[in-house]
Amino acid sequence: MLPFRIRSTDGNRRVGIVARNLHEVRLKAALKLNLGRATDLQVRLEDSTDIEDDDFLLSLPAHTRLVILRPNETWRSDGLTNFFAALEVLESESIHERRESEALIDRSLAANNVNHGQRVVLQEFREQLMSQAHLERRMENPAWFEGLSPRFHTKCDVMRHNCLRRLRGYVREAQKAWRNIGPPQCTEVMLYLNSILKTQGGTWFDRSASGQDRFCTCEGWFTCQGKFNSPRCVLVHSINPYASWEKRVLFSTWNLDHRIEKGRMVIPEFQTAVWNCPNGQRVNEEYFGDLLIGRGNLKLVAPSCHDKQNHNLGLDRQQIYKMN
Template sequence: MDLETKSSKRIQEQPVPALYSVCWSQRNKKQSTRSVPGKATHPPRLLLGPQAPGPPLPTPGPAGVTAPTSAPDIERLLGAFCSQQGAVVEAARRLLTDERAPHRQKLLADLIHNLSENILAEDKDDDKKWFEGLESRFKNKSSYLRHSCESRMRGYMREVSGFIPNVHPAARDAYKGIIDLMADKLKSVKYNGCYFDRREKEEAARLCTAEGWFSCQGPFDRDDCPCKHSINPYSNRESRILFSTWNLDHIIEKKRAVVPELAEAVKTRDGREVNWEYFYQLLFTLDNLKLVHIACHKKTNHNLSCDKTRIYRKRKQTYEIS
């Protein structure tokens, strides 16, 4: 008998279901207050473990687990989880203590992780565990997430500066001049830290909801995420750490396309003015950046190039008055 089977048998032998009984009993209390005299009221039941005393249930599936039978069932189960979050987490922790089957361990651990959240807390005093491992200068969650985004932008700027040795010697001064213009622009917008800051008032300027939920925008060659990845780094410490693995992916690649094209534009400008703001947009703004889960980050060659019509500024035409 393998671990999964033993685990299922052990859970089925328990007299009281640890997880669902919490949700069901609380829901039963609420519904009993609305029951009609003389008529039994049976709330919908969805088991995660063994069957508890109550009304008839759907036929159990593999390992004795009764699965939700419809969308409303799942919706009710989710509602129960949310309304009795603390009790469900405690029950899951008790089950996890004796659990040996890897698959069930994973399910329980994920459940505990997803429900052990303090999303609305913002200040360090309200969620000290979230700040474990961070520098003491960070006093609230938004300031750290803003700093995290700023650090990425600074990293991109370092890569642009690091390309100087590859620029033609005759064009290096002009290239450095453009770097200075970009740096000033970045400073003026505070390194676009607003992208990760849930307190940003302008909704279009941030990549998350007001509660801090981020959604994967999908690979560079898709309009959306096929797996519907999402994360809230404001919720708990583990999510904060995992969010660091998400990428701000350049659709037109930074190293393969944008930076080399900028260097070439400076070299061959021949009196023309390089449209540095176009390159700035490609390097540091959402015009060319997508937030993606690590599984959606394709490191293959994107085979995309800069718009040749936007590399140089259009010259102003002058007309002589005769």
């Protein structure tokens, strides 16, 4: 008996079956896909090859995809259909099926009969097939932790640390620029910034954090949030740094981009605000702290969406000061 994956021509439902012969494929397809009389059904491969005898059917690899046609239905294979059908293996929990697909890709790459663009797509597909993203602990996926301190035991530990390191870098940059501002204003804003870091804890990059506290899915997928002046990334850049050492390193090139710019606006404007503070008021440390390391002013962006030109976005002048 062989496992197959069957679908109707409209593709609305796909199911897995196990069959010993063509007759059983028809019977189970009629029942599971509600296609009418089994004897009227035609069985094809997705490339439009008709299957007419048991010998050919049983020579197919396990988990082959079959299309079931009713009388008068037609099926025309096209490249896009086959492409999306191939992508379905990424959802398969069958290690055997994934290994077969990996071997097929390796043979194609070794044969050197694909062009450069096809090679890039196949290599990326192969990497997704054999992704180690589901593994979390160092002992399960030691290659992912290459070059990292032994104090890190899980991927989430590393990603939290990486997030906090970025935010602390922004705080250090601000602290250095504000070193000539005396207390109490500088002290108050630094206390507020440190309280944010303690509360936030690097959860933005931690896939185990609650949904509202992270930038990624629970599987570890991050999606670019687009340029500073765009509501979303039009190219839908995505990456899963939990998948491999290479993806983790590549993710380090993604940026937390300040919409109201840190260097051009937030840091110098705080200094100006302190020097020009009206009597009876003080600088709003919460407002400036949130601009520096708060989620409302930061967008996670892929390198090509990191616009380094002047953003031309100013501060909300009503938020700069508050009463003592």
